[in-house]
Amino acid sequence: MSVITRCFAFVLALYSASSVSAELELGAGVFHANIPLYIGARESKSYTLPVPYVRYRSERLNLDRRSATGYLWQHNNWHLDISATAGIAVDSGESKARDGMDDLDWVFELGPALDYYVVGHYNQPSYFKLGVFTRKALATDFTRIDDIGFKAGPYAQWRQRLWQQGAQSITLTSRLAINYASSQYADYFYAVPAAAANSLRSEYTSGNGYGGEEVSLGLSYDSRRWWFGGFVKYYRIKDAKWRDSPLVERNHSVAFGFGLAWKFYNNRG
Template sequence: MQIKTAISLLAVGLLLSFATQAEVSSPTGPLPKWELGAGVAGLSLPDYPGADQSSSYVLPFPYIIYRGERIKANRDGLRGLLIEHRRWDLDISVGGSLPVNSSDNDARAGMESLDFSFELGPSLRFKFYDTPSQNLQLRFNLRALLAVDGFPAFNYEGWLFNPELRWRQHLTDSLTWGASLQMRYGSDDYHQYFYGVANRFATASRPAYQAEEGYNSSGFGLNLRWLANADWRLNVAAAYIDLHDASFNGSPLFKQNNGVYFGLSVSRILWRASTRVGADPSD
């Protein structure tokens, strides 16, 4: 398992920041419109879903919270709220994945490396209940995969449909835990990006492979966050994904049908806005 250290990037920070409410003593009261800080995250994860090799990362990141009326940056990432209702809303959400150097992965040796990538698209959220102490949401995420090819150039690499059930509960003013269940279904070009083998990269042990559209994976995750005080916070997250019956399981790059992800981050708020806004249940 390799240990890799990366320079902090805004995009990585947005993907890794686990946002929490700023006021330990009053999670339901008015909060600063924006907060800025910094943190460090440790991650352990497969090189890509279905890989039999993993990597560990130590990544400094900017901690960014913005509680705008339509634009929000919080523990759920960057969101652009389009339509809001008491029981549902529609927004634009952003995700992504870290790059993979093919020279560090035996199955991909000699192939092109996987670039840092963003996933961007609409998210429809149904709120079964949404209170200051607890919430349960069903999300339907549809995202396009955009691989960074010499920033600011991007390559479109297909789409992913990702239904997700999320639950979160405030145990105390300073301690919150949550869980999620999800399923993923991808287009043929989305799967080709990760699991396809072009003829020029085919070998005796790695035949050419053309991926198809279909079922990707399912999984569950757990997370815990602790606010030590108004400035310091600790976040722990773990996830398991199951890739049995994945549509790409015939790929020579597909090596195992499960994966475990683990993340730990510590961050500190350095600056806050004097302007206050109402609390968001997603904080």
């Protein structure tokens, strides 16, 4: 629990330090997504949920529905950031390949990223950046926390403001990442312990190494009162270190989603 507490305290400190020239938006909406149970699974699952809309932007912290990013240091075009992401828990009974195995818990990842802005700047509507990230991963069912290793890799991200009129805008964002992972991280998703092996899946343990590529594309409309957006994300693990795991049923996975939110509060500091 001390790891989560320290992470929360760090983000809170960033928030406190970034109150000048900040913008906070609050709202409510609905979001629909279809995502694979895990990368390489044959099955996927759809979610349609009412969700709160929270967006905070400042010189030190950017928080939205997808991630939290704290800006730690910058020099010319170089930026050192810290970001966090989360993955949804999986009931192994919903996967034919994992049936009878332990469920996959919620996975939270946190770590630094070093970015170089080739064009633009992080707080501008359009930019192109190259970077490298590393994140510590923790799995939890909210009664315990397990260390499941880390993920790292290089990436490129492009954001382009396609249209703007007053407070209304349409923005396109794309990202390409190449992933590497520790053996502990890979084994959490793809290992088959001896106790879970059967005639359909043999015992398997992965090593650390190449984890495949991912490409995402997002499009959003934003105004003072409304936000609408969607995304599609493609994963390729054909050449991943753990491709031979009996839990990997496909070389490719696709996730997509879209949502609509009404903003009832907008405050610019």
